[in-house]
Amino acid sequence: MIEIFLQKKLNASSGDMLLEVKTNIEQGHFVTLYGKSGAGKTSTLRMLAGLLKPDFGKISIHGNVLLDTSNQINLSPQKRKIGFVFQDYALFPNMTIIENLSFALNKNQDKKILDELIEIMEIGDLRNQKPHRLSGGQQQRVAVARALVQKPALLLLDEPLSALDEEMRNKIQKYILQVHREFNLTTILISHNLAEVLKMSDQVLVLDHGKIIQSGNPLDVFSKGKLNGNFQVTGEVISMGKQNSNLILTILIGKEIAKIMVKQNDHPTLTLGDQILISAPNLQPTIKKLN
Amino acid sequence: MDWEPLFLTFKLAFVTTIILLLASIPLAYWLAFSKNKIKPIIETLVSMPLVLPPTVLGFYLLIAFSPSNAFGKWLDEWLGLRLVFSFEGLVFASVIYSLPFMVHPIQSGFSNLSKSLLEASYMLGKSRMTTLAKVLLPNIKPSLLTGIVLAFAHTIGEFGVVLMIGGNMPGVTKVASIAIYDEVESLNYAAANSYSLILFALTFSILLLVYMVNGGYLKRFWK
Numbered sequence: 378m379i380e381i382f383l384q385k386k387l388n389a390s391s392g393d394m395l396l397e398v399k400t401n402i403e404q405g406h407f408v409t410l411y412g413k414s415g416a417g418k419t420s421t422l423r424m425l426a427g428l429l430k431p432d433f434g435k436i437s438i439h440g441n442v443l444l445d446t447s448n449q450i451n452l453s454p455q456k457r458k459i460g461f462v463f464q465d466y467a468l469f470p471n472m473t474i475i476e477n478l479s480f481a482l483n484k485n486q487d488k489k490i491l492d493e494l495i496e497i498m499e500i501g502d503l504r505n506q507k508p509h510r511l512s513g514g515q516q517q518r519v520a521v522a523r524a525l526v527q528k529p530a531l532l533l534l535d536e537p538l539s540a541l542d543e544e545m546r547n548k549i550q551k552y553i554l555q556v557h558r559e560f561n562l563t564t565i566l567i568s569h570n571l572a573e574v575l576k577m578s579d580q581v582l583v584l585d586h587g588k589i590i591q592s593g594n595p596l597d598v599f600s601k602g603k604l605n606g607n608f609q610v611t612g613e614v615i616s617m618g619k620q621n622s623n624l625i626l627t628i629l630i631g632k633e634i635a636k637i638m639v640k641q642n643d644h645p646t647l648t649l650g651d652q653i654l655i656s657a658p659n660l661q662p663t664i665k666k667l668n
Numbered sequence: 669m670d671w672e673p674l675f676l677t678f679k680l681a682f683v684t685t686i687i688l689l690l691a692s693i694p695l696a697y698w699l700a701f702s703k704n705k706i707k708p709i710i711e712t713l714v715s716m717p718l719v720l721p722p723t724v725l726g727f728y729l730l731i732a733f734s735p736s737n738a739f740g741k742w743l744d745e746w747l748g749l750r751l752v753f754s755f756e757g758l759v760f761a762s763v764i765y766s767l768p769f770m771v772h773p774i775q776s777g778f779s780n781l782s783k784s785l786l787e788a789s790y791m792l793g794k795s796r797m798t799t800l801a802k803v804l805l806p807n808i809k810p811s812l813l814t815g816i817v818l819a820f821a822h823t824i825g826e827f828g829v830v831l832m833i834g835g836n837m838p839g840v841t842k843v844a845s846i847a848i849y850d851e852v853e854s855l856n857y858a859a860a861n862s863y864s865l866i867l868f869a870l871t872f873s874i875l876l877l878v879y880m881v882n883g884g885y886l887k888r889f890w891k
Contacts, residue, residue: 428787454790467788471806480802481792527793 396587412584427454460524468508481526514545571652673847700778726832777811
């Protein structure tokens, strides 16, 4: 169990904001932090890592106290044994891929872990390349591998997938889920993308203005518990048209495009770019095998 | 032609550059990453030699180190160090005078590195020293080279400070720039010209080399 309580006054561009996060995370869970930019997601992650000091707070991982401001305990990032994947990947440009990974080894640590990670992340061909020669997706895989060399109990991912295209994103999601299971990790991922949250996580924490406004199973959270439908997809509104009192929405679902019609009055605030959850409660679909 | 002033000039520039490099790395590191309130004051002091007339700096150093003053006397009696009209004094003055030329490139090198590189190294359990030696310094090589060369070249071109605190003692403090002035004073234009030409050619080649290395022109031939 990871117990987290953090409080910090932040100077955001929109003015001062009090970040106040209190939550417990089960060992082995995959948790996503979801929310708008400036909601405090990255700050929360950085405080967990020890890269940002909260005004008040307490963090413990499986009973080990990392931070307790009331008892003047604040372990440095070096001592927290947490894996962190940065948004810009932060691979060391002066080192090759294998050197980046070896750098992460502890003194006297068995080098076998490197081969294991290289195999899982399928980066064997890149061993002797410098990071700047790699594509975004390849750098991403190396960054995840490097963060896992010391076998941390907790892996933090600061929105690492946002710069990747859909296909690469799907691929990396698969890798991340795989290491999450194989290394028995507790993982916290920041994501803007609803589909990603639903696909990846056991638990979602929705952050708004520094507070957790919702928490729980992602499907329950985003469907607000009201739906009993057995067909649900998420997508992004990419175009809107009107027909009488109806809205014709063009939705991007993964790589597919679909058009649906909804009552305009039911959705007065819908705008382009919104992520939506589409459900058809009483759908009786026909399916056709393609392969 | 007397080669001694040229030899002395390069000896001075060499010693000064080495001391500056060792001193500037920690100083530039602090200036780049510290959020201390006195940082602007230190930054100002480091940059002062850029705008201060060298004679002002030389004058105060001369006063401070003169054995007839308390501080100069203390240095002389306790450390056996006489910094006025001596080679050691020239080195000290040059280090101060060329400080911004070494500190500024290294500082901006550090500042331009993505902060996540430093943080990534910390997250991997590496100490500040290891991070500095293995991650930060190797990634600012062009800045280090620029600092080294600028400090070296600037020390070669020094005149005012040297004249004030070093005087014109052959073999001890008579560097090339002073020798040129000396030859001109005695209307010996030919000798002044030889010194000047050598300094001109050398500084030109040094700077050209830096621009070629930092601009990646040389790498293309090696590959």
